[in-house]
Each structure stands twice: as C-alpha cells, then as structure tokens.
Amino acid sequence: MPFYDELYKFQDKLQHVLTRHEQGATHAAQGYARVSGKVGVCVATSGPGATNLVTGIADAMIDSTPMVCLTGQVPSHLLGSDAFQETDIIGISTPVTKWNYQITDVAEIPEVMAKAFYIARSGRPGPVLVDITKDAQFASFDFDYTPCAGVRSYKPIPEINTTTIEDAAAIIEKAEKPLIVWGQGVILGKAEAEFKAFVEQSNIPAAWTILGVSAIATDHPLNVGMVGMHGNYGPNMLTNECDVLIAIGMRFDDRVTGNLESYAKQAKIIHLEIDPAEINKNVDADVAVLGDVKQTLPLLTEKVTAKPYANWFAAFKKHDKIEFDKVIKNDLHPTKEGLTMGEVLKEINRASNNDAVIVSDVGQHQMIACRYARFSNSKSNVTSGGLGTMGFALPAALGAKMGAPEREVVAIIGDGGFQMTIQELGTIFQTQAAVKVVVLNNDFLGMVRQWQQLFFDKRYASTEMVNPDFVKIAEGYFLDAKRVTTRDDLGSAIDEMIASDKPYFLEVCVEKEANVFPMIPSGASVSEIRLS
Amino acid sequence: MDKKYTISIYTENSVGLLNRVSAIFQRRHINIESITSSASEIEKVSRFIIVVSLSEEAVKKVVGQIEKQIEVIKAFYHTDEETIFLESALYKVASKSLFEERHIQNIIKNSHANIVTVNTEFFVIEKTGFRHETEQLYNDLAPYGLLQFVRSGRISVTKSPMNIKALLNRLND
Numbered sequence: 001m002p003f004y005d006e007l008y009k010f011q012d013k014l015q016h017v018l019t020r021h022e023q024g025a026t027h028a029a030q031g032y033a034r035v036s037g038k039v040g041v042c043v044a045t046s047g048p049g050a051t052n053l054v055t056g057i058a059d060a061m062i063d064s065t066p067m068v069c070l071t072g073q074v075p076s077h078l079l080g081s082d083a084f085q086e087t088d089i090i091g092i093s094t095p096v097t098k099w100n101y102q103i104t105d106v107a108e109i110p111e112v113m114a115k116a117f118y119i120a121r122s123g124r125p126g127p128v129l130v131d132i133t134k135d136a137q138f139a140s141f142d143f144d145y146t147p148c149a150g151v152r153s154y155k156p157i158p159e160i161n162t163t164t165i166e167d168a169a170a171i172i173e174k175a176e177k178p179l180i181v182w183g184q185g186v187i188l189g190k191a192e193a194e195f196k197a198f199v200e201q202s203n204i205p206a207a208w209t210i211l212g213v214s215a216i217a218t219d220h221p222l223n224v225g226m227v228g229m230h231g232n233y234g235p236n237m238l239t240n241e242c243d244v245l246i247a248i249g250m251r252f253d254d255r256v257t258g259n260l261e262s263y264a265k266q267a268k269i270i271h272l273e274i275d276p277a278e279i280n281k282n283v284d285a286d287v288a289v290l291g292d293v294k295q296t297l298p299l300l301t302e303k304v305t306a307k308p309y310a311n312w313f314a315a316f317k318k319h320d321k322i323e324f325d326k327v328i329k330n331d332l333h334p335t336k337e338g339l340t341m342g343e344v345l346k347e348i349n350r351a352s353n354n355d356a357v358i359v360s361d362v363g364q365h366q367m368i369a370c371r372y373a374r375f376s377n378s379k380s381n382v383t384s385g386g387l388g389t390m391g392f393a394l395p396a397a398l399g400a401k402m403g404a405p406e407r408e409v410v411a412i413i414g415d416g417g418f419q420m421t422i423q424e425l426g427t428i429f430q431t432q433a434a435v436k437v438v439v440l441n442n443d444f445l446g447m448v449r450q451w452q453q454l455f456f457d458k459r460y461a462s463t464e465m466v467n468p469d470f471v472k473i474a475e476g477y478f479l480d481a482k483r484v485t486t487r488d489d490l491g492s493a494i495d496e497m498i499a500s501d502k503p504y505f506l507e508v509c510v511e512k513e514a515n516v517f518p519m520i521p522s523g524a525s526v527s528e529i530r531l532s
Numbered sequence: 533m534d535k536k537y538t539i540s541i542y543t544e545n546s547v548g549l550l551n552r553v554s555a556i557f558q559r560r561h562i563n564i565e566s567i568t569s570s571a572s573e574i575e576k577v578s579r580f581i582i583v584v585s586l587s588e589e590a591v592k593k594v595v596g597q598i599e600k601q602i603e604v605i606k607a608f609y610h611t612d613e614e615t616i617f618l619e620s621a622l623y624k625v626a627s628k629s630l631f632e633e634r635h636i637q638n639i640i641k642n643s644h645a646n647i648v649t650v651n652t653e654f655f656v657i658e659k660t661g662f663r664h665e666t667e668q669l670y671n672d673l674a675p676y677g678l679l680q681f682v683r684s685g686r687i688s689v690t691k692s693p694m695n696i697k698a699l700l701n702r703l704n705d
Binding site for chain 2: 094095098099102119151152153154155275277279280281
C-alpha cells in the first residue's frame with residue numbers, strides 16, 4: 001500500500017500495468033525484457049502475491065531473462081510469526097533467483113535497488129527478488145542514489161584467455177565439416193553483428209536453439225535451421241557428422257542434445273560461454289572460450305578464413321530436401337482438408353513481412369512457431385524455452401508489445417496454455433496494447449497427446465479439452481475477435497488481424513490429431529530423429 | 533567412483549547464504565555429510581566447510597554452481613590428502629561412573645581426551661581428532677552409559693594456499 005501510494009504520484013513518469021494475476025506480471029516483465037534487452041520489473045504483494053511470482057521467476061532463471069521482482073512483506077517485527085499474508089519468499093525464491101534480498105531498513109533501499117538491477121542485467125542475466133518489509137516502506141530517510149558499479153564477490157564477465165582463442169582458431173582451421181550451434185547468448189550479449197561477421201567470415205553453417213533463433217535472419221544463406229527435439233533434420237543429423245562443433249552462447253540443454261552418450265562424439269567441441277559453470281556441465285569442451293561473446297567473437301573472427309565446404313553444404317541441402325518432402329510440404333502446403341498449424345505461421349509470415357515478434361506458449365504450436373516463423377530482426381522470438389511454462393505467451397506478448405511498441409507482436413498459443421493465463425485478456429483490454437493473439441485450437445493438450453499416440457498406444461489420458469467459446473470470451477473483454485475453421489478464410493482473417501491497430505483475437509481451429517515432426521524421441525540420439 | 537571431498541567456500545557474511553548454498557546440494561539429491569560455517573582469516577568473510585562423497589566430476593560441477601552465487605567469493609574442493617582436518621566430540625557421562633569404574637579413567641587417559649567439566653551429577657569429555665578416534669572413544673564409553681554425545685562437522689585447512697586475501701585485494705581495487 002505505501003509503495004503504491006507513492007507510485008500514484010509518479011503516474012506521468014512510470015507506467016504501471018495492472019495484470020490480473022501475479023504470474024501474468026512476471027511473464028509480461030519477461031516479454032518486455034526479451035524484446036527490449038532491458039530489465040523487466042514486476043511487483044507483488046506479500047504472501048500469495050509473492051508465491052504467484054514463483055513460476056515466472058523460475059522461467060526467467062532458466063532462460064536467463066533480466067528481471068527484478070519487488071515483493072511486499074509483513075512488518076519486520078512480525079517476521080516469522082505467521083502473520084497475515086506472511087510467506088518466506090526469500091526462502092522460497094532462493095533456488096530460482098540469481099540473487100534475492102530482504103530489506104528491513106528503509107536506508108538500504110537505494111543501494112539494494114541499484115545492486116538488484118546491476119545483478120539482473122550484468123553477466124549472464126537472471127531474475128532478482130527484493131522483499132521489502134512494510135515498516136521499511138513506511139519509514140523515511142534522506143534519499144541518496146549511487147548506481148552500482150560492481151559487487152566484489154561477483155564477476156559478471158570472465159577474463160578472456162587469448163590462448164583459448166588461438167586454440168579454437170587452430171581447430172577451426174583444420175575443420176572440414178564444422179557446425180556452429182548458437183543460442184540466446186548471442187542476443188543477451190547484444191552480439192548479433194559480431195556473430196554475423198564471424199559466421200560470414202568463417203563460412204560455417206550455423207544452426208540455432210529456439211532462444212537464439214532471431215540473432216540472424218532466417219533467410220541468411222548460412223542459417224541452416226533449428227537443432228533439438230523438433231528441430232530441422234539436417235542440423236540434427238549432421239551434428240553427429242560434423243568434425244568441429246562451435247557452440248556459441250548456448251548450454252547444451254537436453255532438448256537440444258538428445259542422448260548425451262551419442263551427441264557429437266566424433267566432433268571437437270569449442271564452447272564460447274559467459275558462465276564458467278556451463279563449461280563441461282553437459283558436454284565436455286575441447287576448448288572453452290570464456291567471456292562475453294561480443295568480445296570473444298571478433299577475436300576469433302580475425303583468426304579464421306572462409307573455406308567453401310562444398311560437400312558439407314551439399315549434405316545440408318540433401319537433408320533439407322528430405323525434410324521438405326516428408327514434413328514441411330505437408331505442414332505448409334497441405335492438401336488435406338484440416339488446417340495445419342504450419343500454414344497459419346506461413347500466413348502470419350506473409351502478412352507481417354517476416355518481421356513480427358512471435359511470442360509462443362508451450363507445446364505443439366510452439367515448436368511449429370519456432371520451426372516456421374521467419375525473422376528479419378533480433379529479439380523477435382519470445383518463448384518459454386527451459387521451463388516450458390504453459391500460460392507464458394499471453395502475458396509475455398503484452399509485455400513484448402510494451403517493450404517494442406513499434407513492432408508487430410503476434411502471440412501463438414494453444415488452447416491448453418491459453419486457459420492458464422486467459423485472465424490477462426483483461427489487461428490487454430484495459431491497456432489497449434495492440435497485441436495480436438492467435439489461438440491454435442485442436443481441443444487437445446496436443447504435445448502430450450502426440451506422445452500418447454506415439455509411445456502410449458493412443459491412450460489419451462486426460463489430454464482432451466472440452467473448450468469454451470473462445471471468441472465469445474474475447475468479445476466479453478470487448479476485443480475484436482474472429483474464428484477461422486477453413487483454409488479459404490485463413491489468409492484474409494490474418495490480413496485483417498495484422499492490419500488492425502488494436503488488440504485482436506483470432507481462433508484458428510486446426511487439425512485435432514496432427515503431430516509435430518521431425519522428432520527426436522526422448523532418450524534417443526539426435527541422429528535417430530524421426531520424420532514420421 | 534565416489535570419494536570424500538572437502539568443499540571450502542569463502543563468502544560474504546550475509547543472511548540466507550547458507551540456504552542458497554545448501555539448496556545447490558539438495559536440488560541435485562546430494563547428501564551433505566557435514567557442514568560447518570565460521571569466521572575465516574579475513575574480517576567479515578565467512579568460511580563454509582562442507583564434506584560430501586561424490587565423483588570428482590560431480591563435485592567439480594557443484595563447486596561451479598556454488599561459485600556462481602553472487603555472494604560467494606571463491607569455492608574449492610580438496611581430497612583428504614590435500615587437507616588437514618579434524619572433528620570435535622563431546623561426551624557427557626554420569627559422574628558416578630567416573631568414581632565407581634576405575635577403568636573409565638584409563639580410557640580417558642589413553643584416548644588423550646580432555647575433561648571439560650566435572651560436577652556431582654555428570655562430567656564432560658572433549659576429544660578432537662579424526663573420525664575413527666572420536667568413534668573409538670564413543671565405543672569405549674558407551675558401556676558406561678553416555679548421557680549425551682555430539683560431534684562437530686569437519687573443520688579443515690588446506691595444505692596449499694588459497695590466496696583469498698590477494699583475490700580480495702584485486703576485487704577491492
């Protein structure tokens with residue numbers, strides 16, 4: 001209350017967005033951070049308000065999103081007394097925060113706030129939580145603010161060891177079948193230009209993780225697509241054929257590597273990384289280049305020379321052709337009656353000139369969005385990667401629109417995830433943030449259903465959804481809304497949605513039992529990727 | 533192959549850090565065999581000594597995660613051969629045993645234990661040493677009835693220098 005009472009006086013300077021649920025606030029802050037590169041901020045009251053933040057904090061932690069969460073707390077003399085709306089949010093949030101702190105003395109506020117933002121945004125970014133007791137909020141003191149210049153026990157960026165650069169360059173020099181796999185580190189490090197220069201100077205095919213994707217344009221000739229469980233056929237198969245794998249700002253997540261026992265065993269691994277704890281965590285590096293990729297990449301670029309790698313590129317082309325014939329053709333140019341998620345993405349690409357911010361939730365539609373969305377600019381793919389938080393996209397899209405108001409922001413959400421944070425339609429209505437919300441409705445928790453079909457003999461245990469009328473719900477929030485059920489109506493509906501300068505809701509009823517391929521089954525090797 | 537490792541952590545002295553450090557073990561389902569937190573040779577810098585049985589690969593990863601915590605200055609892991617380590621134990625015995633059982637006096641003498649306090653009700657023996665020594669004394673005294681027994685976590689110093697002061701001087705600059 002005291003905090004909000006002060007905010008009231010700063011309404012012209014500080015925009016406050018009242019989400020309908022605290023989880024929505026965290027994802028909105030994440031969406032804001034991911035498109036703007038700035039720290040997202042969310043505020044919650046003590047007790048249940050604070051605990052409702054936990055999912056979003058955990059999501060921001062695993063996806064390295066800079067975020068500062070402020071929580072209210074009972075007065076310091078009541079700490080530990082089971083007071084009304086008291087919860088040990090410091091204890092609860094410890095494993096999912098980069099740092100957290102409880103302020104009990106008003107005089108600590110400036111220094112702790114400066115430190116909180118410094119820690120959230122520096123090095124490998126992450127969420128920070130500051131819990132402020134009510135007495136500290138009510139007290140007054142002589143305000144004096146000094147930005148945080150550093151924390152002595154915290155080294156955000158490791159020193160560069162130039163020997164590692166030389167060692168990496170020597171390995172690349174000898175490579176005949178090198179492969180780059182890049183991740184979000186390129187974007188978090190604001191190193192898109194340095195990365196592009198390295199890729200072009202070395203002429204090495206480059207594949208992306210879903211959080212790294214938009215660092216260079218989708219149509220860049222050296223961009224060979226997505227790695228991982230539902231990634232492209234070529235980069236997955238050829239991970240187990242490359243002789244050098246250059247990992248840049250990525251952490252070898254299990255959804256990327258499949259079975260580690262048979263992941264790129266034949267390759268020399270070069271790992272460019274800011275976080276020393278990621279080195280040799282999942283995949284042993286032959287050369288670990290520690291540092292900020294914005295600094296290390298140019299040093300490496302200087303030392304590499306382009307080679308044609310003609311046969312190697314031909315191998316990618318060959319695999320692309322196979323994937324196109326077996327998967328992509330049916331996804332993007334279906335001949336059967338039912339709408340595919342892929343064709344919806346294709347229409348969105350067309351209508352937005354391949355330049356929308358795509359905010360996806362978690363599940364089949366997410367994989368389809370990551371596979372088929374086309375990007376021209378960085379910070380354009382916002383999705384819950386590590387935690388896989390259903391319900392992420394609707395509030396994240398709202399935050400993304402506020403972080404990048406000049407850009408087209410399209411949320412792609414499944415019917416399951418949509419209903420986990422559906423209440424944020426209210427926030428979208430109240431703010432009139434011109435978010436375009438597309439629900440791909442297959443009346444199932446589709447990804448789980450797909451696994452049940454493939455691995456559990458079609459026993460669809462609790463995955464079928466009996467859904468409400470989503471259009472009516474959107475209209476209940478006074479949003480422009482439409483439902484599409486046929487191919488003939490799809491293109492024009494998407495045109496209408498993109499043309500709108502207001503928030504817009506579009507439900508697309510898609511094929512109920514369609515599957516996402518390619519797929520690396522759980523526990524299988526990347527080269528055991530299935531096309532059907 | 534699991535082996536006993538002593539993890540030494542130098543940290544800023546702040547509320548909640550013990551929780552943050554122990555959560556790293558808990559999350560990985562690693563049992564902490566002992567944990568001790570105390571002042572270190574440097575003012576306002578704490579030192580944790582944590583003993584675990586792990587593979588070297590696992591202990592290396594855990595130490596990496598510990599070092600990542602904002603308020604951790606530096607973390608190390610060492611084998612038993614690389615450290616000087618001890619534990620302390622206290623044994624509380626009824627005083628009547630001391631006077632009635634002559635043998636108990638020999639046990640105390642032979643074990644190089646110290647008598648901390650004696651009164652009419654009970655006496656307290658302190659023994660500092662290796663685990664097998666405090667266990668031996670436990671086994672020797674058990675037949676006479678131990679009223680209370682407690683053993684501290686391991687404390688240890690390393691044979692090689694850890695250069696924390698120099699590191700802090702660099703960080704302070």
